[in-house]
Amino acid sequence: MIEFRSVSYAFEDVSVLEDVSLTIEDGEFGLLAGANGSGKTTLLRHCNGLLTPDSGEVLVDGTPVSDDLIAARSSVGMVFQHPRDQFVSATVGADVAFGPENLGLERAEIDRRVDAALEAVNMAGREDDRIDTLSGGEQSRVAIAGALAMDPSHLVLDEPFTGLDEPARRSVLERLAALSADGTGVLLATHDLRDVLTLADRVIAMRDGQVAADGSPDDALEDLAGLEVRVPDR
Amino acid sequence: MLTYEPDETLAHRLDPRSKLAVQIGFAATALAHPTPRALLVLSAVTVVVLAAARVSLRRTVIAYRYALVVLAIAPVLAGVTIGSPWFDRADALTSGLASYRVLLILLVSAAYVRSTPVRDSRAAIQRTIPGKPGQLLGIGIALVFRFLPVLQGDLRTIREAMAARLGTERGTIDRISTVGMLGLTRAFDRADRLSLALRARCFAWNPTLPPLAFSRLDYPVLAFALCLALSAFY
Amino acid sequence: MATERNSVELVDDDAVRSFARAAVLAALMGAAAVVGSIPIPLSPVPISLGVLVVYLMGLYLGPYWGTVSIGLYLTAGAIGIPVFANGTAGIGVLIGETGGYLWAYPLAVILIGLAVHGTDDLADPADTSTPVIAAVLLAALIVIYGLGTAWLGYVLELGAIEALQLAVVPFVPGDLLKIVAAIAIVKAGRIDPT
Structure with missing residues (x-):
C-alpha cells in the first residue's frame, strides 16, 4: 500500500505538488493521467523516496518512506522513461541481477529471481544477450524485469511507451496485464490512454500538481476531457 | 577490433587474476631485460600465450597498427644522426630491441582481452x-x-x-x-x-559479489607468473 | 528477509549522482577515442577529443570524482574494453610506448580539479577567470607531455629530443586548440557541474 498524506513539493520555488492525498491499494492497476508538467513524474518519484516532500508524508506499507528507504525501494519497483539509460550492465542477466545483488541476497536466490523476472516479461533464456542489440520494446521489458527482481508489491512506470512502436507498446502492455493478473500492483503514468483504460481499475487524473479526478475508468473519460491526454477513439 | 570472444580455450578457463599476474610478470621481466637472449625466450612465451588464448596474430596486429607504426619508427629515429656517420647502428639496435619487447607486451595483453569477459574482470576487481x-x-x-x-x-x-x-x-x-x-x-x-x-534499485556499498573461483588449472599458471616476475631481478 | 535488508548500506544520493557522471564521462572518453577525431589543417595528425575530455573531467567533476572518472577509464581499458586510442585495449597499452600519457591523465585531472574547485564542494568553473583556466590547462598539458615523453624515451630507448619529435611535436597544434575549445565550453556557462 502506498499512501500520500497532504504531500506538497516545490522545485526552485515553483509548486509542483499541492496537498496531494492518495492511497494506492495492493494489487490495484492504477493509471496516472495528465498532461506534461501536471506533476505525474514528481508524484511517482515520491513513492520510493527519490524525492522527499517539502511537507506531508509518504508511507509504503504503513512505514514512512524516509524511515526505511531500502524497504520502500524494494516494495515499489520503478521504471523510468528512456530505458536505455537505466541499465547498469551490458548484458541482460547481469543487469536484472543488479537490484537483488544490492539487497545482499544469496546467489541462488538472485538467480531464481532473475529467471522469474525474465520469464514474467517474456525474455526467458535471454540472459546473455547484449542490451544494445535488443529492440526498444525488449529493452523496456528488461527494464521492467530489473524492477521485478526486487520482488516489489507495486510496479510504478513513468511514460514507459515513449519512443516505442505499436507492436512493442502492445507487448509491454500485455506483460503489465499479466503481472497485474498475478497480483502485482501497477501504477502507470501516461498521457496516452489508448488500450490501457480497459486494464485499469482506477484512473487518477492530475492537473497543476493536484488530483483533478479519481475514480473508475468509466467515469474518468468524462473527467479527462480538457486534460490534454490522448483518449481512445470512439 | 580486439575484444572478448567466447571460446573454450585454456586461457578462457583461467581466473582473470591468474592472467593478470602473468601479464604483470611478463611485462616486468621484459622491461628489465631488453637483450636478444631474453627476448628470444620471451618470444617463445608469447607464442605459447597467444596459442593458449587462440589469438589471431593478424587481427591483433591490425588492432594495434597505430602503436606498431610508432614502434617501427623509433629505431630509425634513434639511429639517424645529424652529421657523420648519419646512421648509428648500435643506437638503432638498442631501440629496436626495446621496441620489440613492447610489441611482445602488447601481444600478451591481447590474450587477456580475447579470453576474459568484462563480467569476470569486474568480479576479480570487486573480490580483490x-x-x-x-x-x-x-x-x-x-x-x-x-x-x-x-x-x-x-x-x-x-x-x-x-x-x-x-x-x-x-x-x-x-x-x-x-x-x-x-x-x-x-x-x-x-x-x-x-x-x-x-x-x-538500491545501489549499495555491500552487494552480493559476482561469483568467481580459482580452479586447479590456475595454480601452475600463478606459479609461472611468479617465476616471470622474479626473473626480472636476475 | 528483514534482517538481511537491515545490513544493506545504501550509497548516498549525492554520491550516486556524481558517480554516475564519473562513469558516463569515462565512457565518453572511450567513445571519443574511436569516433571523436577531427582533422585539422596543416597537421598530419587528426585531433582526438580524448585530452579534451580529460580537461572536462577536471573542470566539471572536480579533483575527487574526476579522479574516479579517469581511474574508471584506465581500468576499463586495462581489462579489455576498447576505450584506448583507436579502440584498443589491454594492459599492454598502459605499459607500452604511450603508457606515460595515460598515467599522466589522473595527475592532470587532479591538478585541474584542485585549481578550479579546491578541496570543498564543486564550484562553477565559469566563475574562474580565463587566464587562470588557460594557465592550469597548459600546466596539465605539460604534465601529460612530460610523463608521456619520459616514459616513451625510457621504454623505446630514445633520447629526449627523439622522444619529443615522435611524441609531442606532431600533437602540439591540436592540443593547444583543445585548450581554447575547453575554455570556450566553460565560458559559455551552459553546463551545470552541480
Whole structure:
C-alpha cells in the first residue's frame, strides 16, 4: 500500500505538488493521467523516496518512506522513461541481477529471481544477450524485469511507451496485464490512454500538481476531457 | 577490433587474476631485460600465450597498427644522426630491441582481452580490492562497458548533425568546442537519468559479489607468473 | 528477509549522482577515442577529443570524482574494453610506448580539479577567470607531455629530443586548440557541474 498524506513539493520555488492525498491499494492497476508538467513524474518519484516532500508524508506499507528507504525501494519497483539509460550492465542477466545483488541476497536466490523476472516479461533464456542489440520494446521489458527482481508489491512506470512502436507498446502492455493478473500492483503514468483504460481499475487524473479526478475508468473519460491526454477513439 | 570472444580455450578457463599476474610478470621481466637472449625466450612465451588464448596474430596486429607504426619508427629515429656517420647502428639496435619487447607486451595483453569477459574482470576487481573502491571500480567498469556504444552513437549523431548544417565550413576551435559541449551535455543528461535508476534499485556499498573461483588449472599458471616476475631481478 | 535488508548500506544520493557522471564521462572518453577525431589543417595528425575530455573531467567533476572518472577509464581499458586510442585495449597499452600519457591523465585531472574547485564542494568553473583556466590547462598539458615523453624515451630507448619529435611535436597544434575549445565550453556557462 502506498499512501500520500497532504504531500506538497516545490522545485526552485515553483509548486509542483499541492496537498496531494492518495492511497494506492495492493494489487490495484492504477493509471496516472495528465498532461506534461501536471506533476505525474514528481508524484511517482515520491513513492520510493527519490524525492522527499517539502511537507506531508509518504508511507509504503504503513512505514514512512524516509524511515526505511531500502524497504520502500524494494516494495515499489520503478521504471523510468528512456530505458536505455537505466541499465547498469551490458548484458541482460547481469543487469536484472543488479537490484537483488544490492539487497545482499544469496546467489541462488538472485538467480531464481532473475529467471522469474525474465520469464514474467517474456525474455526467458535471454540472459546473455547484449542490451544494445535488443529492440526498444525488449529493452523496456528488461527494464521492467530489473524492477521485478526486487520482488516489489507495486510496479510504478513513468511514460514507459515513449519512443516505442505499436507492436512493442502492445507487448509491454500485455506483460503489465499479466503481472497485474498475478497480483502485482501497477501504477502507470501516461498521457496516452489508448488500450490501457480497459486494464485499469482506477484512473487518477492530475492537473497543476493536484488530483483533478479519481475514480473508475468509466467515469474518468468524462473527467479527462480538457486534460490534454490522448483518449481512445470512439 | 580486439575484444572478448567466447571460446573454450585454456586461457578462457583461467581466473582473470591468474592472467593478470602473468601479464604483470611478463611485462616486468621484459622491461628489465631488453637483450636478444631474453627476448628470444620471451618470444617463445608469447607464442605459447597467444596459442593458449587462440589469438589471431593478424587481427591483433591490425588492432594495434597505430602503436606498431610508432614502434617501427623509433629505431630509425634513434639511429639517424645529424652529421657523420648519419646512421648509428648500435643506437638503432638498442631501440629496436626495446621496441620489440613492447610489441611482445602488447601481444600478451591481447590474450587477456580475447579470453576474459568484462563480467569476470569486474568480479576479480570487486573480490580483490576491498571496500568502497572495489565496489566503485567494479560497478563503474560495468557502466563504462554499457554506455560506451550509447555515447559513440551520441558523438556520431552530433558530428553528422554538424556536417549536415555546413558544420565543416566552421572554424576548427568552434567545431571542437561544439562537439565537446554537446557531448558533455548529453553525457550528463544520461548520467542523471542513470543515477535515478541506480537509486531506485538500491545501489549499495555491500552487494552480493559476482561469483568467481580459482580452479586447479590456475595454480601452475600463478606459479609461472611468479617465476616471470622474479626473473626480472636476475 | 528483514534482517538481511537491515545490513544493506545504501550509497548516498549525492554520491550516486556524481558517480554516475564519473562513469558516463569515462565512457565518453572511450567513445571519443574511436569516433571523436577531427582533422585539422596543416597537421598530419587528426585531433582526438580524448585530452579534451580529460580537461572536462577536471573542470566539471572536480579533483575527487574526476579522479574516479579517469581511474574508471584506465581500468576499463586495462581489462579489455576498447576505450584506448583507436579502440584498443589491454594492459599492454598502459605499459607500452604511450603508457606515460595515460598515467599522466589522473595527475592532470587532479591538478585541474584542485585549481578550479579546491578541496570543498564543486564550484562553477565559469566563475574562474580565463587566464587562470588557460594557465592550469597548459600546466596539465605539460604534465601529460612530460610523463608521456619520459616514459616513451625510457621504454623505446630514445633520447629526449627523439622522444619529443615522435611524441609531442606532431600533437602540439591540436592540443593547444583543445585548450581554447575547453575554455570556450566553460565560458559559455551552459553546463551545470552541480
